[in-house]
Amino acid sequence: MLLTRLLNACHHFPGFVYEGARLCEATQSIEIDVRPRKGSKPVCSCCNQPARGYDSLTERRFEFIPVWGFAVFLLYTMRRVDCRDCGVKVEALPWANGKHTLTRAYMIFLAQWARKLSWKETVQSFRS
Ligand SMILES: [Zn+2]
Numbered sequence: 001m002l003l004t005r006l007l008n009a010c011h012h013f014p015g016f017v018y019e020g021a022r023l024c025e026a027t028q029s030i031e032i033d034v035r036p037r038k039g040s041k042p043v044c045s046c047c048n049q050p051a052r053g054y055d056s057l058t059e060r061r062f063e064f065i066p067v068w069g070f071a072v073f074l075l076y077t078m079r080r081v082d083c084r085d086c087g088v089k090v091e092a093l094p095w096a097n098g099k100h101t102l103t104r105a106y107m108i109f110l111a112q113w114a115r116k117l118s119w120k121e122t123v124q125s126f127r128s
Contacts, residue, residue, distance in 0.1 A: 003032065003067075011064075011105055013094040015040035016076075029071040032064075036079065042091035044083040045098075051081035054088050062096050062103045066126060074103065102128075 004018035019033040036042070041050040057078040064072040079091045095103045102110075106128075114122045122128075 003030065007032065011095070011103075016094070023070070027071070028069070029073055030067065031061075031073050031075055034074050034076040042079045042081045044081050044086055044089050045092040046086035046089045047083060048092055049083070049085070051083040051089075054080040054082040056080070057090070061101065062093075063101055063106055063128070064103050065106050065109045071127070 003021040007018050015037050017035055017037050019035050021030055021032045023030055042053055043049065044051045057080060059075055059077045062074040062076065064074055066072055074095065076093070078093075080088055081091050082088055095105065097104060097107075100107070110122055110126065110128060113125065117125065
């Protein structure tokens with residue numbers, strides 16, 4: 001089964017597509033490319049309304065829940081929007097908050113473990 005298929009089953013967001021996954025043996029990580037679905041409008045991070053695309057920024061990495069000891073990263077090229085009310089802003093992403101590099105799913109995952117272990121033990125266990 002493909003990793004992208006698993007992600008679509010458990011971490012699917014309308015307007016975005018998991019394009020492919022590759023193992024990076026040098027860094028012991030799995031990188032998964034994410035792109036906007038064709039025709040989907042970006043959402044303004046200021047007012048959370050769909051807005052016209054403005055341009056693209058550099059690619060960012062968002063850490064997802066590790067699999068079999070491999071760190072998992074979602075790679076996504078952020079877009080900026082030209083919002084009628086707010087001006088040019090970075091788009092809002094459904095899987096991350098602001099400038100955080102962890103996905104919401106991973107933050108929740110770590111928080112659930114931190115209820116059972118100390119934060120220090122949690123961080124050491126997941127090398128996060
Ligand atoms: Zn706006």
